[in-house]
Amino acid sequence: MAGRILIVDDQTGGRLCLRVRLTEARYDVTAAASGAEALAALASAPADLAIVDATLGDVPAAELCRRMKADPGLRDIPVLILSDSRDRAGRIAALRAGAEDVMAKPVLDAALLARVRSLLRVRETRSETRRRDQTAAGFGFAEAPASFEDPGRIALVAADAATGDRWRDGLGGLVPDRVEMLSPDAALDEADRARAADAFVIDADLPRPGGGLSLVTDLRSRPGTRHAAILFAHRDEDAGAGAAALDLGANDLLPVHADPAEIAIRLRAQLDRKRESDRLRRTVEDGLRLAATDALTGLFNRRYALAYLDRVAREAATRGQPYAVMLADLDHFKRVNDTLGHAAGDVVLRTVATRIRDALRGADMVARLGGEEFLIVMPETDFARALPAAERLCRAVADQPVPLAQGAGAQAASVRVTVSIGVAVGGGPGSDLFETPHALIEKADRALYRAKAQGRNTVTADRPEAA
Incomplete structure (x- = not known):
């Protein structure tokens, strides 16, 4: 099996439907009918991903996510919430609680499975980070958490000036990082800079061969931008582009017209993960070089x-x-x-x-x-x-x-x-x-x-x- 997935849904039909779709894709699937049952199941057998229905009867999905993220044994498990509602406040609340994504039902199989693959890669990266940090600590080389992080650089690569201006103006005051608008060619030039952008927001409809997808591929293939966070912005009706972007290496998806607060939350989460990965690489490359x-x-x-x-x-x-x-x-x-x-x-x-x-x-x-x-x-x-x-x-x-x-x-x-x-x-x-x-x-x-x-x-x- 490719990964262990826990489905949390108090509706029998919803659990069965999702279980069939994921089992056919060769995942190891278990199910829980309530938030309390989910926490008990995770305590006995941790999962690699939790897919939670937004309308649980005993506890809101956002609260279940918050409890998981507060538990050291469960915090690294990605949480995907499926919702019947497109309510902005509920979506942002779930993301603030630590959910990796909120997808609106019904979810097409291609989009769901691409998101599952992406989140399982997140889980694998987190597990490897913890494992290597703990091994390094055993050698006395664990790096102390930084008390201060320099602001990051966020590059916005929009299909037109109006979209770029809306993203940049909306993020003003919501993120402490430096926000820049770049053309696709300037984004590629980042790979040669002494310090490349930490995160890219890429429009699916870029006016270049292959659109935004080709830029995702190019950035992932270049050493200078290989570890950057990439958020891919696409239109809701173009689920295929979002699925393809995840499989090509994008870290997260955004609706092109997403609320600025949602963009800021997603950027903050991706920048935090990038910094954690950067610290791991520094520990391995520097602290452990002589001893290990x-x-x-x-x-x-x-x-x-x-x-x-x-x-x-x-x-x-x-x-x-x-x-x-x-x-x-x-x-x-x-x-x-x-x-x-x-x-x-x-x-x-x-x-x-x-x-x-x-x-x-x-x-x-x-x-x-x-x-x-x-x-x-x-x-x-x-x-x-x-x-x-x-x-x-x-x-x-x-x-x-x-x-x-x-x-x-x-x-x-x-x-x-x-x-x-x-x-x-x-x-x-x-x-x-x-x-x-x-x-x-x-x-x-x-x-x-x-x-x-x-x-x-x-x-x-x-x-x-x-x-």
């Missing part, structure tokens, strides 16, 4: 990796979800060192480390355990997802030769290398509750040994049917 990274490859080292794996295992046990462990080992690496020299071997290790890291999801962790062996940890991953990922890693390493710099094996311009990978999965339904992460590494090691014996450049799993 391998000097040669820039990957995490054994000490960090084992602490991280322990945390993933505890989280998996709490949530009843699987996680995968892989051991990847370079094939015939001694031959590289013996024939081309240790300088060439260092180039190979650095290149392979980069290829593995680039082929993984952002939520996955890769570390160099020592020598030519790498550990990969993939949260919320079963064999059905882990094995194709491992095959992808093999291809990423083997498809192109490693170029060697002058002086690093000067007798060869490049060298072809491959890896063998052993895979094991822990956690999830039917798992051994007493299995330790160390035991899972041993399973992956046995699988790796078999992969070597089967000819190398291959993937083998340690599981009952493979024993």
